[in-house]
Amino acid sequence: MACHRARSRRHRLCPRLLRRVRRRGGALPRRGNGRLQDRCVRQGRQRDPGPAIHPHVARSRDRVRHRGPGSRRPFLDGGGRPSGHAPGRGTPGRLHQRFAGTGRPDQVTPGAGRPEPPRFRGHEALRASLRRSLARRTLPATVLIHGMPGCGKQSLALWLARTRLCSGADKPCGRCDSCRRALRLEHPDIHWHFPLPRPKRTSGPAKLAAALEDARFEKLAEFRKNPLRAEGDTEVKGIYLAAVLTIRDHAHRRPAVGEEQVFIIGDAEYLVPQEASPEAANALLKLLEEPPDGSRFILTSGTPGSLLDTIRSRALPIHLPPLPVEEVAAFLREECGADPEAAIRAAKLSQGSIGAALGYLEPDGDQSRQRTRALDLLRAATGGRRADAYTAAAAFPPGGGRGLLGLMGALQLWIRDLGAAGLGRDDQVVNVDELPFLRDTARRLALTPDRIARAVGQVEEASMLARGNVNPQLFMGTLLLDLEEILEPA
Template sequence: MSNSTMASVTQYWPVIGHEWAIEHLDRALRHNRMRHAYLITGPGHIGKTTLARAFAAALVCTGEHAPCGECRACRLIAHSSHPDLTIIDSGEKGSVLKIEQVRDLQQVLSLRPYEARYRVAILRRFHEANPAAANALLKTLEEPTRDVVIILTAESTDALLPTIVSRCQPIQLRPLPLQTVRDALVERYDAPPEQAEMLARLSGGRIGWAIAALQAPEELELRQQAVVLLEQALQGKRRERFKLVEGMPGDKGALLPLLDVWQGYWRDALLLASGSQAPITNYDHAEQLSALAQAIGTAAAHHALDATCRTIVALGKNANARLALEVLMLDYPTP
């Protein structure tokens, strides 16, 4: 598909960036080659739910160009009130999606669509599903219904059953170009250019985080606190690190955003240690990151990044938060 044709397709989708994913889904719609299940993965705040909802709108849209955003079906999808759309998640981020929720969904999906061609189910943050819920959904995926489309979102496939992953069409979203984020903040959200530039760089290409930080400045403060806490931990020995852990929040809902910042910090350290010319996210801590990268090298930075990712997955599987953080501190290098 040419760039001009792709642009004509993506203009109808209420999604910033991810043009290749939109074109892929739009082509499946136009040629009536729908899969019964899709798995949208990518870092937090990158646009997974936004894409899933836009896809749901395209599936039930009655306008000339799907999703038109103007027909009754599209308006109902925008307000999560379409009778053929069901959205479930664990509630607060870091909680657990339970088997009862999946069973309730299965009952809904056993019914014929009320007014659209498909019944659509969006299961957000499915990496937070407990094993019983995941196994229950697997049965539905193994026996697909013709008029049902299931859309899962997850930050990665690491915490998902391989059998679930294999039964879904994968759509892996990647961070957007910083210029795309900056332009969206200026043109769609009236952000001053200098602020948009700063947020785009700090977002690392995660448009959702940039929008949230623009609309709620406390996001920037939380991010700064997380970076400072990590740098303090790296300066301390084991005892000092464990003392920091004692003062950290014990609930996953507060820990996961903090670990997300740490994950970005270690990614920056790995880029610098490996000599990459790619821009770093935490550019306002470039001096500290450069010193860290030089002191520990590529292997240690990679190990720390992997350890942070493992801890995020472990917390998603309901691991003990304090124990997981203490193990993480032991995995972190001492510059």
């Protein structure tokens, strides 16, 4: 009896199997060799020890559970969702390679059957230069891709990561296993991080890190389903210290399948959501100063001036210019099936940004609503009646300053068009449907290039403040009064 108990604990058999063995009086089967033991694995009563022990038993990804070696923490399910598990060994970033597909590492086919995202377009000269640098091994370990919002910085970062890890001759070949995984955002050596809302009801750094990883994987799943979905600034987001510590933990490990691993930190300016809390940026700085062997970093930013000087000095800057209007319109027609006239209009409004053009395609989309609201703000600031400015500011909610960043960008574009119309450069006006209003306002206010530049600078300064916790009513009221003072005739 004692012998059977010891063996049952060692083999972790279910009670039903133990009773059968006792009745038959036989020896306990060794793991992987007995029919009873294999039946337990098939019926899901015992944790599957792996394909090396049971090569003939196919594993279901939804039923496989994994626990890090030597860990007493709760299980991780096969879908990559942690349950109370702090970042460490066996974290979800490695689960695709271990548990997807049939269970054999040489036959892992994550995301099979899922349509691939649209291919990266434009910037052929820049991509050719990056290919040459990779071939010569002269590209630094850390690069900073910067450009206007929506111009393709994240897409270029993913393309560069795919090129680094490609095993084909013509990189990126798009045919090797590494490229196929990377295209589906399931490569275990490509870690894509981006700003996220701070999870609620989390106590302690470990739970916060696990909650952020949960939210990141959910966001990646949404992007896989709809990669052309336009993103809006509807929530206060940030790249928090817990996320940077997770990046640091993964960076000091060996790559899962190749010789290198790539960490993409999108919108890196969110490392400092407020000037008084640069802990995340400082933690990343220590990692960039001494990058571990085999770890490469790609940062993207729409406002690189917001980053710490020490971070910018440790990264190779790569400027990504806006795309020509014709290329943006072609993308909207071919990938989104947009009407040619609507595609041209959205491409012109986007100023070479595919991300912004996707929002302008929808009449009720975030970009269209922000454009209309920014025009109302410009009318209030140039109408000559201070009451209009107060009324426009009172239309905002008293709390929760969300969506102000996109609104500031749309307002800057309207002020730019106002200056172009005042100088008689109608060919440079983007919002051509409001050209009569822009001409009349510029003529009435006798605008000069100096005042237009000051107004644009005022909005840009306000955009930096909008990243923090501001009261939208007070914020917009102050901004409109400042613009009225700048734009009114001397």
